[in-house]
Amino acid sequence: MTSRHAIPGLAARRPTLTLVPRLVLGLFLGLGLAPAGPARAFGDENWPCVQRKVEHMSWGQMWTGPALPETAAWRQDAQLAELVPLLTARGVSLDRIAPLLAGLEATETETRDERLTRLFAGAFQEIDTERYRIIGGISRFAEKHRGLSEQIDTKREEAARLLAVAEDTDANDAWDAYEALEDEIYWDTRIYQDRQRSITYVCESPVLLEKRAFAVARLILAEMGQ
Numbered sequence: 001m002t003s004r005h006a007i008p009g010l011a012a013r014r015p016t017l018t019l020v021p022r023l024v025l026g027l028f029l030g031l032g033l034a035p036a037g038p039a040r041a042f043g044d045e046n047w048p049c050v051q052r053k054v055e056h057m058s059w060g061q062m063w064t065g066p067a068l069p070e071t072a073a074w075r076q077d078a079q080l081a082e083l084v085p086l087l088t089a090r091g092v093s094l095d096r097i098a099p100l101l102a103g104l105e106a107t108e109t110e111t112r113d114e115r116l117t118r119l120f121a122g123a124f125q126e127i128d129t130e131r132y133r134i135i136g137g138i139s140r141f142a143e144k145h146r147g148l149s150e151q152i153d154t155k156r157e158e159a160a161r162l163l164a165v166a167e168d169t170d171a172n173d174a175w176d177a178y179e180a181l182e183d184e185i186y187w188d189t190r191i192y193q194d195r196q197r198s199i200t201y202v203c204e205s206p207v208l209l210e211k212r213a214f215a216v217a218r219l220i221l222a223e224m225g226q
Helices: 019-030 078-088 094-102 112-169 172-202 204-221
Strands: none
Touching (some): 078 094, 078 112, 094 204, 112 204
């Protein structure tokens, strides 16, 4: 039988298995999803972000006005129903909203400060709800991401077994199986890297929402007592 090693160009084309474990190990250590990383330290192995996972914000950390009502009922107030979506939309500058807040007045049954308090309660509730939804999505995405890393590791072990068989038997089908699996590992690794870049981006979303909530609190507090 013609030796596979004697076929011109074949030896150069075959990937070297010893590079694969190093590549996968480098991904685990360099991309922040190693089993002993910060997520596990925070008690959630599926949380990939640098910042600690806190599912809900605390309004007491940003609001120094009166206690927020349990039910803001802002949708029943025409002016508040117009302002809350503007306050929660990150694409809307708060400078644009400030004049609208200045026009908010007391009613026969409610002082201006009480309405402003309900306004913040509504905005805070909406921002916190969106942030909670995003955090849940990040955890689910990261769980699939971690599953892919485990899949790469399993395939790497299988590739090592196939390589041993191929080198021992020099059979064409053994080399073909090994090379096919090496291709899968390569593309799985590319997907892993792309997902990692996405996680880095989406991890900023909860932080941006927190900043928006703090900014909204400052804006409304500045109107209190006017």
